[in-house]
Amino acid sequence: MSTTPRVTPPPHATTADFGTLMSYIGKPTAAFFDLYAEYWQRGVLPPDLKEITRLRNARVTDCGY
Amino acid sequence: MSTPTSTPVDANLELTLGKRPELWSRFQSFYAALWADGHVSRRVLELCRLRVAAIHGCAAEWEYRTADVFIADTDVAALQRGDFQPFDHCEQAALQIAEKTPFQHQAITDAEVKAVENGYGPAATVALLTAIAFFDVRCRWHLTLN
Numbered sequence: 782m783s784t785t786p787r788v789t790p791p792p793h794a795t796t797a798d799f800g801t802l803m804s805y806i807g808k809p810t811a812a813f814f815d816l817y818a819e820y821w822q823r824g825v826l827p828p829d830l831k832e833i834t835r836l837r838n839a840r841v842t843d844c845g846y
Numbered sequence: 847m848s849t850p851t852s853t854p855v856d857a858n859l860e861l862t863l864g865k866r867p868e869l870w871s872r873f874q875s876f877y878a879a880l881w882a883d884g885h886v887s888r889r890v891l892e893l894c895r896l897r898v899a900a901i902h903g904c905a906a907e908w909e910y911r912t913a914d915v916f917i918a919d920t921d922v923a924a925l926q927r928g929d930f931q932p933f934d935h936c937e938q939a940a941l942q943i944a945e946k947t948p949f950q951h952q953a954i955t956d957a958e959v960k961a962v963e964n965g966y967g968p969a970a971t972v973a974l975l976t977a978i979a980f981f982d983v984r985c986r987w988h989l990t991l992n
Contacts (some may be wrong), residue, residue, distance in 0.1 A: 787959040788975075789968045805969035806883050809976065812876035819872050843952055
């Protein structure tokens with residue numbers, strides 16, 4: 782379950798991680814986090830159900846994050 | 847935040863996802879931002895979108911053609927059968943990622959990602975990997991929700 786980035790980080794980055802890599806595409810990344818915040822902060826599903834499905838999906842996809 | 851104009855392929859998703867309009871509008875804005883990003887050409891994005899659609903057998907995404915992107919009929923046929931020979935080596939590298947993302951994402955190798963980076967640069971690689979992931983999401987939504 783790797784969390785090691787495979788892409789060369791930006792020159793300004795002091796670390797190579799998900800955040801620094803996503804900084805390459807600032808506008809889509811900002812739009813994604815706006816979407817993500819809406820999903821987590823509002824809606825009819827209880828937070829614990831969202832978290833359970835998130836964790837299950839991470840296990841199925843072998844996503845270390 | 848302005849919401850991009852819905853395309854015909856969006857209408858299919860909007861039937862269900864429109865029940866959460868705040869979420870749907872934010873997804874549309876995000877998806878439009880991926881296409882407008884500019885690090886990857888719209889042609890390469892379209893090639894990958896169509897290949898993902900073909901893998902899923904997703905008619906909604908397959909039958910839709912992104913505006914202002916021309917893909918020759920022979921290339922479309924090649925995408926449907928998974929033949930990447932008609933495409934240049936950079937496009938082939940991108941398509942190799944698209945090929946594996948839906949059901950073999952764990953088999954994507956470091957070399958395959960590096961091939962995309964060598965062809966298009968690191969920013970474009972991040973843009974492409976992100977876009978392909980959401981082409982996959984859209985197909986799964988079409989097939990699951992409708």
